[in-house]
Amino acid sequence: MDSFEFNKISGAVLGTLLFVMGLGLFSDGLFSHAPLKAAGYDLPGAVEEHGHGGAAAAAAPAEPLPALLAAADAKRGEGLVKPCATCHSFDKGGAAKVGPPLYGVVTRKVAGLDFAYSEALKGKGGAWEFNALNEFITAPASYVKGTKMAYGGEKDAKKRADILAYLRTLSDAPAPIPAK
Ligand code: HEC
Structure with a gap:
């Protein structure tokens, strides 16, 4: 070569x-590829943390009711009670329909009117404070087992707060919004 x-x-x-x-x-x-920000697999400690966070996040309500009420809008609520209006009147001195009239319902005694309430609601006791109303409207049949109110419930917490804010205005002296 x-x-x-x-x-x-x-x-x-x-x-x-x-x-x-x-x-x-x-x-x-x-x-x-961009450098990984965290390990691509869960370290033993991190796994446990994830589990706890997930469970807590699922169990905890999104926001406490007073905070939701503080941000709520009665005008929006007035639009959201259209489905309720099939069965309820909202006017002062309004008559009973399928359900009892709701003027002044906030803080009113539960089943407190002259109306053919179910035994279930009559046996409930207490008053319609914001908390009770909120739970009832979420799922009427689970809050009052055996209620005659054939309404599935409003699952959106913000919309419920708007509804409660509107119901609150149906009064000569609206109840104060709970501070906490
Ligand atoms: C299909 C008819 C119907 C619809 C829709 C309905 N309700 Fe009712 N509601 C009733 C009936 C009937 C009762 C009485 C329940 C009982 O006696 O168990 C009732 C009871 C109530 C009570 C208790 C009043 C009291 O005097 O103790 C509240 C509060 C209430 N409804 C709010 C609402 C709201 C708010 C909505 C809409 C988000 C709604 N309802 C939708 C029929 C209805």
């Missing part, structure tokens, strides 16, 4: 090596 041929061969080998290295750099660039 003369030196010229040797140079050709080594040049080709070197060229190939450079090409492969270049390819490596290039594909690194192509397939690069």
Whole structure:
């Protein structure tokens, strides 16, 4: 092999090596990814934390009722009680329909009117404070088992707060919004 041929061969080998290295750099660039912010797998401690956080987050109500009420809007609530109006009147001195009239219902005695209430509601006791109303409207049949109120419930806490804010205005002396 003369030196010229040797140079050709080594040049080709070197060229190939450079090409492969270049390819490596290039594909690194192509397939690069941002560095992971956290380990890609849960460490034993982290797993436990996740479990707790998840359970607590699922169990805890989104926001306490007073905070929701403070942010609520009675005008929006007036729009949201349309389904209730099939069965309830909201006017002062309004007559009973399928359900009892709701003017002044906030803080009123539960089943406190002259109305053919269910035994279940008559046996409930207490008054319609914001908390009680909130629970009742969430799921009437679970809050008062055996209630005659055939309404599925409003599951959106913010919408319920708007409804309560509206019901509160149906009074000559609206009840104060609970501070906490
Ligand atoms: C399908 C008819 C119907 C609909 C819709 C309905 N209600 Fe009722 N509601 C009733 C009946 C009937 C009762 C009496 C329940 C009982 O005696 O168990 C009642 C009772 C109530 C009471 C208790 C009143 C009292 O004097 O103790 C409240 C508060 C109430 N409804 C609010 C609402 C609100 C707010 C809505 C809408 C989000 C609504 N209802 C939708 C029929 C209805």
